[in-house]
Amino acid sequence: NAGVTQTPKFRVLKTGQSMTLLCAQDMNHEYMYWYRQDPGMGLRLIHYSVGEGTTAKGEVPDGYNVSRLKKQNFLLGLESAAPSQTSVYFCATFHSYNEQFFGPGTRLTVL
Amino acid sequence: RKEVEQDPGPFNVPEGATVAFNCTYSNSASQSFFWYRQDCRKEPKLLMSVYSSGNEDGRFTAQLNRASQYISLLIRDSKLSDSATYLCVETPGYSSASKIIFGSGTRLSIRP
Secondary structure (H helix, E strand, O other): OOOEEEEOOEEEEOOOOOEEEEEEEOOOOOEEEEEEEEOOOEEEEEEEEOOOOOOEEOOOOOOOEEEOOOOOEEEEEEOOOOHHHOEEEEEEEEOOOOOEEEOOOEEEEEO | OOOEEEOOOOEEEEOOOOEEEEEEEOOOOOOEEEEEEEOOOOOOEEEEEEOOOOEEEOOEEEEEEOOOOEEEEEEOOOOHHHOEEEEEEEEOOHHHHHHOEEOOOEEEEEEO
16 A cells, blocks of 8 residues: 655746646545645645545645545645745645544745 | 644753653644654654553653643653654544644754
8 A cells, every 4th residue: 555645756846837736545535635844834734625526725725726536636736836835745634533644745846 | 822832842862861742732622632753854654642541652651631731742761763853733523624733843853
C-alpha cells in the first residue's frame, strides 16, 4: 500500500501562473484534507472533503480551489499563484477517532 | 487566544535526559488528543494518542489533564533520534473531523 501520495514533490511558479496539486490515497478513507505549513505557523487547513463529490472551506481557503471527483483523489488548484502561497502543502486522510495519515508534502515556491 | 498552544522551544537537552513539554487547549468539549512527530522537511506522523488515564509507550508518556485543559509529553532517556518537532493535536470527534486543530509544534534537539 502506498498510503497517501502527493504530486509533484517540488514546484517553482511565477506569479500569476496556475497549477494543480494531486493527492491520492489507497486506504479508502472518506475524509481528506489539504494543509499548508509555514515556519512558526503550524498546519493550517485550506480545504477538506468528507466524501466523494463534497468539499468545504477550511481556515485559509482564499486563492485555492479543490475537487474530489473520485474518493481516492483530492485536487488542490491555484488559479493565479502569489508569493504569499509559497509554502509546504500537505494532504492528509482521516478515518475515525484515530490518526491522520499525511502525504510527503509538496514544496511550492512562487516567485 | 489560540485554540491549541505550545511552547515553540527549542528545547536543547543532552542525550539521556528526561524532557517534558505541555500543550494547552481552549475547547473543553474536545474529545481526543494526539502527539505527532515531525522530522525536518517531512510529514507529521502519529507518535501516540493521549487518554485521560495516561498513555505510556516505551520511553514516552502522554497525559491529559481535563481540569486544567492541557496535555503533556514526557520523554525519558532521550536519544539523538528523538530530535524533531512535536505537534499537539486536538480532535473534537469524528462528526467534527473538520475541526482537527494542530499546535504550532515544540522543537526538540538532543545533543550528544
